[in-house]
Amino acid sequence: MNKKDEILERWDKEKAMYQAWGSYLSTCIKNKISSKIEPEELSCFLKLPVVPRLKDDRKLVEKAFYRRKNYSDPYSDITDKVGIRFVVLLDSQISIISNIVEQMTEWECSKDRDYEKEQERDPLSFDYAAVHFVIRPKEEIDCGKEHGFVKVGTPCEVQIKSLSQHIFSEVAHDTIYKPTVEVTAEMRRNSAKAMALLEATNDYFEKVNDQVQAPISSLKNITQQLSAVYKDAIQDEPAPSVLEGLFLEAYKDFTHDDYVTKVRDLLKKKPFIGKSIKKWFQKRNPIFSQPSILLIYFAVDNNARKAKRKWPLTMVEMEPILADLGESST
Incomplete structure (x- = not known):
């Protein structure tokens, strides 16, 4: 059995566990958000449903062996085998969810991407922006008879982004950052202009939101x-x-x-x-x-x-x- 088959065989055995871990995390974080934002409804605060997504078999193999990632242990090193995504309206609302993730004591989390720090380092760049965490349980978690236990250290990628950031990633990210064709300078330039426009739009919406929130x-x-x-x-x-x-x-x-x-x-x-x-x-x-x-x-x-x-x-x-x-x- 070659390495690709070994990875897929292990992935088939562990998919249910990863799905259970993603579901457990999404429920836990949503409950915390609800208590934080009440009386606002969670369905109003989150602009898209939070659904755990498992990595496709083909994409798992591609990432492990064909992306020049130089993994020492491809299966363990790939941390987005399951992922959940939280999409809010405004950039300023991202920190509400980030703080919840970072303050929980039952798991370990590493911040793999922080758009605010990236903008501080390069304020003239307009690029894909979001907060990415990798979350791992500190102890084994019992997810019931149907799903069994989630092992210590099982990773789940959690993305937190605003609606404008999500729009940008849906339109440009797969082309610009995961290219199947040659990316031209014009494509990158237009991508940067689009992100700049979205950032400016968010800033205006933030001002409107502040004006609305003040009296209420x-x-x-x-x-x-x-x-x-x-x-x-x-x-x-x-x-x-x-x-x-x-x-x-x-x-x-x-x-x-x-x-x-x-x-x-x-x-x-x-x-x-x-x-x-x-x-x-x-x-x-x-x-x-x-x-x-x-x-x-x-x-x-x-x-x-x-x-x-x-x-x-x-x-x-x-x-x-x-x-x-x-x-x-x-």
């Missing part, structure tokens, strides 16, 4: 505070949506003078409020899955007339809240 940052903070109270009182996970922003904008005048403590006190004083919220939550009424529902009850209890005037939907939809507190919609 305080509302996000309110949502985080109310979410904590919601989890404690209702014993369910709130699901903020577009309604959350609508309600907070309407009732933000009630968020002063230690309102969180007063909301907690109201729930203790009138425990039927929590039971009612849970009932409507279980009936999948989206109004009652918003963290701000607690603020609405507080507003009605504090000043029903003002709360009704501020209500942004139809009065029919407010009636269950008013009824709980003995108020009329008229």
Whole structure:
């Protein structure tokens, strides 16, 4: 059996383990991202699905023997036999995921590519930009009966990039960096111009994002505070949506003078409020899955007339809240 056949035979035996390792990592990192960015939805933050991808047999052999890599142990030295990719909207969001990867203690990670350091070294160059990690488990990981154990030191490549970086890599990377035809100076020049334009576009989007985030940052903070109270009182996970922003904008005048403590006190004083919220939550009424529902009850209890005037939907939809507190919609 030659070396190529040996590599493919081993790869066939270990594919399931590598797939399990990629799936385990993607789930773990996504869970950490969700807790970091809440109340924003993960599906909004990540612009593409995170799907572990195994290296094709042919490409594995090509990389091992035909890319002039000079591997001493081709199978072990190739670290992207499985890979996962996180794509965010803006360059500034990359660090959120990078920090999560670097702070986890159950694995070892090496940063194989860092576009920010590359730009510091050569600020006049406009080139493929992303952050690449190789992650290996420190201890054997049990992935269940179906997948078995992931061995210590099994590598997985994790790429983190912005949408503009991803666009560039999809268009140019396979041609410019993994050529099957001769790459001309004109091709490289056009590639650099495209990357420069994408970087400039990202910079403008960053400015727009900062301008948008400034007025809503305080509302996000309110949502985080109310979410904590919601989890404690209702014993369910709130699901903020577009309604959350609508309600907070309407009732933000009630968020002063230690309102969180007063909301907690109201729930203790009138425990039927929590039971009612849970009932409507279980009936999948989206109004009652918003963290701000607690603020609405507080507003009605504090000043029903003002709360009704501020209500942004139809009065029919407010009636269950008013009824709980003995108020009329008229």
